[in-house]
Structure formats: structure tokens, C-alpha cells
Amino acid sequence: MAGWTQVGEGGNGKTYVNPECPDRMLKVNNSRSNDLESVKKEFDVSKAVEALGLSTPKMYEIVRVGGGYGAVSQLILKKKSLSRICHDEPERTEEMAQLLAKLGKEFFATPCDTEFFPSRLQQALKGTEVATYIGRKDRQKIRAFLETLKECTTCSHGDFQPGNVILSEGKCYWIDLGRFAYGDPMFDIGHLFQICQIYAPMKQVQNIFHMTLEQFHRYWDAFAKAYTGKEDHSEFDVLAGKFAAIDVMMRPIFLKPSFPEKLFFAYYVHKLVKRYY
Secondary structure (H helix, E strand, O other): OOOOOEEEOOOOOEEEEEOOOOEEEEEEHHHHHOOOHHHHHHHHHHHHHOOOOOOOOOOEEEEEEEOOEEEEEOOOOEEEHHHHHHOOOOHHHHHHHHHHHHHHHHHHHEEEEOOOOEHHHHHHHHHHHOOOOOOOHHHHHHHHHOOOOOOOOEEEEOOHHHHHEEEEEEEEEEOOOOEEEEOHHHHHHHHHHHHHHHHOOOHHHHHHHOHHHHHHHHHHHHHHHHHHHOOOOOHHHHHHHHHHHHHHHHHHHHHOOOHHHHHHHHHHHHHHHHHOO
């Protein structure tokens, strides 16, 4: 890592740059997902997403980093994530939410490669079986809801939030694509709702996204209005709350949770089911 300087940190890992490689960026995932299989999966997914015609930084190579692995990708110059823009220019919070709504509609209308990517609905159904630490009645209610859904074959990001869209000289790029799949757009929107409305009071979440609690609430309100085209988005919020519970329950599909995390997830799934189901 000599010569590489950390320039960013998110919920999934850290990013580095090196003046000797001015057009490259190194991403090193957190220790639980920096094994070769996990890094290669994200690398291959990014390549496949690019093939769909979606804007994402180009992937170049996988490298060994200490006891794990990292991925070297295109460095997008003069970039800022939408969440960082909200931090630096709070008055643009609503504008950034409206931009995510616009980009999301385009993203969710993009046909996905259903041979390469997994089904989000099938992942969610599997979650009702795997997340046994969540109350049986809560899992039954979620599964009953999932069984009413139809398969949707358009793109699903898996971590749809303002930190995963970067803006550079008027062009937007999608990043952190390791959970990419195909499925109902509400799976992604439920994830955003969870962050903006459920996890937002947590200082750790505020630090990751560089946003205040008040900004998170403003962001969701502006996003929901722009996405639905309605001032009153209360019904949309209820649906998003249902999918937020699914999103929390699905965590073990992607990463094996620790015992404290299991307690945390079980608590929030129960809270969401009680309120929205």
C-alpha cells in the first residue's frame, strides 16, 4: 500500500489513490468481504452492469492487499457523491433527492440480464428461511407479502442510496454494485426508506453519509414527492416500509451477521412489521 492514500470511506470499505496512477482508484472492502470470491464477484458484476449500458466506473484488475484483495477501477476526477453534495451544500438536499428519483426511474426501467444476475424476489424468499433469528410470525407475514409479488426483470441496485451515485462534470455514475440483481424497484426504494427514516437517527449512519437527521428526512420527502409525482406520499411510505423490513431481513444473504447484528436486525424487522404489515 506504499504510495496509496485513503481518500474515502463508506459502509462497505475504503478507497485509495496513488499519484503514480492518476487515473486509477483502489477499493478495499471491509474485512468480512475482502476475500477473493467477494471481490471478484463485485468486479464481474461491475463489468456486467457496464454491458447493460449503465454508467459505472470501468474495472481494471483485482490486486492482493495484505491478507485480502482489492479492486482497481477508473478514478472519476472531480467527483462527489450525492450525499457529499448534501453535506457540502445543504441547500441542495432536495435537488439531490430529485436527481436520485430521476436517475432511479431510468435505472429501474433498464432490462436486466436475468441469466447472469440473481432474482431479488428469490433472494428475499430465501431470506425468510435463512434469517431464523427473526421472529417466526414476522417472517411468516413477510413471506405472505412476498408471495403476492410478481417477478420483475428490470435492474435492482441492492444498495440504492445517495452515497452510491457520484456526479462528475455533469455526468452521473453508479457505484458499489456488489448486490446488483433484477427485481421490483420497491426493493431498492425500501432500502432508501430504511436509511432515511429508520437508521437516520444513528450517529454512525449520519457519519457514513455526511448528512444530518433533518437532512435525511428532507431527502426522503423530496425523493418520494419526485418519484410519485404526489405531494401526499403516505401510501408510498407504507409500501416502502414493507420493503424496508424485507431489506433488513435479507442481510444474511450477503454477509454473515454477528450475534449483536442478529439482535439488531431482529429488533428492527419486528418494529417495521408491527408498523407497516
